[in-house]
Amino acid sequence: MDLKPTEITCSKMFGGYNRRYRHYSPTLGCSMTFYIYFPPSPLPSHKFPVLYWLSGLTCSDENFIIKAGAQRTASSEGVALIAPDTSPRGLNVEGESDSWDFGVGAGFYLNATQEKWKNWRMYDYVVKELPKLLSENFQQLDTSRASIFGHSMGGHGALTIYLKNLDKYKSVSAFSPIANPVNCPWGQKAFTNYLGSNKADWEEYDATHLISKFHDLSATILIDQGEDDEFLHGQLLPHKFEEACRAVNAPLLLRLQPGYNHSYFFIASFMDDHIRHHSQALRLP
Template sequence: METKPTEIGSSKMFGGYNKRYKHFSPTLGCSMTFYIYFPPSPSSSSKFPVLYWLSGLTCTDENFIAKSGAQRAASSEGVALIAPDTSPRGLNVEGEADSWDFGVGAGFYLNATQEKWKNWRMYDYVVKELPKLLGENFPLLDTSRASIFGHSMGGHGALTVYLKNLDKYKSVSAFSPIVNPINCPWGQKAFTNYLGSNKADWEEYDATFLISKFHDVSATILIDQVRGDDDKFLHDQLLPNKFEEACKNANLPLLLRLQPGYDHSYYFIATFIDDHIRHHAQALSLK
């Protein structure tokens, strides 16, 4: 089985290229696809820093590339965008597609400990396998300069991955993230099935819990969240106030922007994506 990535699609955009790749993932035990947006090549021999995007429930690697419009700012800032899929696919585990908020398209960026879901190791895929794969196969990418961001379930993933690997990522941001999954229905369902009943295991993937353990976060955490009831998931699933309170208690830098009138969709993401790209470009010492 071919572990080296094979290009399966390419389209030019803002002077750079969206390129889609397929490879076999030993971590997940199946074939996976991911996108890289390569900005226009620099005139010098310098490499591009990388910015990982983690998508939300039901998404594949294609949603962000097709809908966010992030390529315009990434092109001007000279940042490569990396968009992996959200779960293993094609394993035909019983029940994997029974609901939209668990299983296929809903990996929650954790390492499952329950035998049935043993292939759901998206945390190791994002943090270990994918950066190694990129570093070995794409000479234009500088994987030592990396940041991470995401949306909803992917916002949860970005925050937890960042907080558990402060040495690997320069900055983090999120749109409408699930910040306190141990206290919301989406998180409780996923964690019970993937991790079992031990709540201590759940806490390892809860950004609000993790933030209380850290005092050396230097880069400001940027979160854009819809203000009020226009995001129907705000009060039951997202709980941004919990994370804000935890950051205040830990005296850690958080910029939580409440944006009125938007919803939980890519229309919201596309509106503010340039701010997030610039936030990370600054942390990656490009500007």
């Protein structure tokens, strides 16, 4: 059981490097992989701020690195990209791979409370274990300067993690987030299985409910949503989040993008805006 990350692949890109690592996660009880994109360094002693990306259902740590087109702007802005996996893998829990929207590849960035799914603690992995691992093993990363974003299930994760940890992240953004999971089939299925039947426990992982607790957000929340997204009205519900933000005067920029769907083609089209949104926040004192 190697707790220290071991590099398993490396590819140069825009002067920096995509590096993939494997390590044993005590939080999840299994081996995990994650990617880091290191921008080109101006000086050996230079430290980069970090931007965490959380991927959606069925994805791994590879989708974003391969498909999102984020490295060009991350390179020019001097921001390191961190892409973890979406769930524990290899535990062989009964039923973990029975459906694409629950179990493996569908961790929902929460801490499960039901005994069967006790290893599904992606919230603690992303918020606690991974930053500590990065800080202790990569001197070139400044984990005290961090922001977070994601897509779909990962957009849900980014929004909820940010709202519950305003002291840890400078900014947040999302593509097509599951913005009100307590009211959509994906969220209801996941929350029932991971958290049980108590709806109050569900609301602790619902951005639309969490936003009502905050009245002093300084950074604008950026959300891009494709108008031709097949999941827009049944699963994502960004307008519920927009209404909740308006009620507490929380700064939100929700951009509805005509003609775009739920895919990485959409994500890649607006990725540069999101990287710059975070880069600006990460440069602030």
